[in-house]
Amino acid sequence: MIIDCHGHYTTSPQSHQDWRTRQIAALRDGASAPPRPQISDDQIRDSIESGQLRIQRERGTDLTIFSPRAASMAHHEADAAANEVWSAACNDLIHRVCGLYPRNFIGVCQLPQAPGADPADCIPELRRCVEELGFVGCNLNPDPSGGHWSGPPMTDRSWYPLYEALVELDVPAMVHVSSSCNPNFHATGAHYINGDTSVFMQLLEGNLFADFPTLKLIIPHGGGAVPYHWGRYRGLAQDMKQPLLTEHLLNNVFFDTCVYHQPGAELLAKVIPVKNILFASETIGAVRGIDPETGFHFDDTRRYIDGIPWLDQHQRAQIFEGNARAVYGRLSSQLERQSALQTA
Numbered sequence: 001m002i003i004d005c006h007g008h009y010t011t012s013p014q015s016h017q018d019w020r021t022r023q024i025a026a027l028r029d030g031a032s033a034p035p036r037p038q039i040s041d042d043q044i045r046d047s048i049e050s051g052q053l054r055i056q057r058e059r060g061t062d063l064t065i066f067s068p069r070a071a072s073m074a075h076h077e078a079d080a081a082a083n084e085v086w087s088a089a090c091n092d093l094i095h096r097v098c099g100l101y102p103r104n105f106i107g108v109c110q111l112p113q114a115p116g117a118d119p120a121d122c123i124p125e126l127r128r129c130v131e132e133l134g135f136v137g138c139n140l141n142p143d144p145s146g147g148h149w150s151g152p153p154m155t156d157r158s159w160y161p162l163y164e165a166l167v168e169l170d171v172p173a174m175v176h177v178s179s180s181c182n183p184n185f186h187a188t189g190a191h192y193i194n195g196d197t198s199v200f201m202q203l204l205e206g207n208l209f210a211d212f213p214t215l216k217l218i219i220p221h222g223g224g225a226v227p228y229h230w231g232r233y234r235g236l237a238q239d240m241k242q243p244l245l246t247e248h249l250l251n252n253v254f255f256d257t258c259v260y261h262q263p264g265a266e267l268l269a270k271v272i273p274v275k276n277i278l279f280a281s282e283t284i285g286a287v288r289g290i291d292p293e294t295g296f297h298f299d300d301t302r303r304y305i306d307g308i309p310w311l312d313q314h315q316r317a318q319i320f321e322g323n324a325r326a327v328y329g330r331l332s333s334q335l336e337r338q339s340a341l342q343t344a
């Protein structure tokens with residue numbers, strides 16, 4: 001089985017995104033938000049079958065761990081109350097996709113974060129998504145200010161109640177920024193990679209996993225600049241008298257394979273232990289085109305993993321399936337539940 005741990009609903013019906021635009025405008029005008037739009041099952045089917053489901057079939061992958069569009073979380077564009085309504089709308093839509101295609105999609109939620117808001121305020125929506133909707137993880141924005149980085153690092157104690165809830169529910173968080181408010185930092189080209197790299201360094205400097213030995217965090221986009229600069233990070237850890245990174249971070253931190261060329265995927269697999277690598281493509285939307293050097297889509301990441309010559313069958317199976325099942329503690333049982341739903 002091939003599990004893609006990083007897919008977003010970038011093709012959601014236009015009325016969904018339009019509602020968010022109107023919600024933000026209403027907030028600015030001091031007006032009340034408009035009612036949420038009616039979205040039919042057929043609209044959802046159209047948006048999925050021509051998009052993510054077609055790609056699964058074309059590329060021979062089986063299951064996508066599916067979350068709302070990351071750039072649209074835009075926690076910095078509204079306040080906590082508005083973001084709560086928006087997160088619920090986004091998560092409900094993911095739940096409907098998983099209900100319509102229970103063998104192909106399993107949910108991960110967006111959280112109602114906001115600049116300056118207490119991360120603990122996200123716990124009720126996290127619980128609702130995991131306990132009521134069957135979601136297996138969340139996307140956690142390390143910078144709800146959208147590029148100002150005005151909040152504390154992820155090792156700060158203000159995040160701890162949320163981590164306690166993640167541990168209790170046995171769900172991991174994918175550390176994932178949203179859109180950028182600063183034109184110096186392109187969202188997917190700079191802000192995302194900055195976020196991944198910055199959070200890894202925060203974790204290196206801190207001692208978060210001494211307090212949360214079973215907390216699991218996934219750093220997407222191949223870990224940002226981390227694998228490429230692994231020597232720098234090992235050296236910094238040594239200078240700071242921190243433990244070896246394998247002990248300090250690699251029981252808790254995992255990287256996905258959203259690296260869009262063969263040499264990058266090979267570097268990732270050479271530097272980072274196989275047990276810490278989860279297959280992912282981040283389809284659809286981070287990079288949309290076809291690589292003229294290969295003739296295949298840049299985000300067709302399965303080819304890169306298949307193409308790493310030194311991986312044996314067992315290691316490839318770990319990256320494609322085993323590691324996801326280990327990191328997402330509720331995945332296997334939820335998948336059984338969803339498959340039974342379809343059979344029934």
Ligand SMILES: [Zn+2]
Nearest residue numbers: 008070176282
């Ligand atoms: Zn993403």
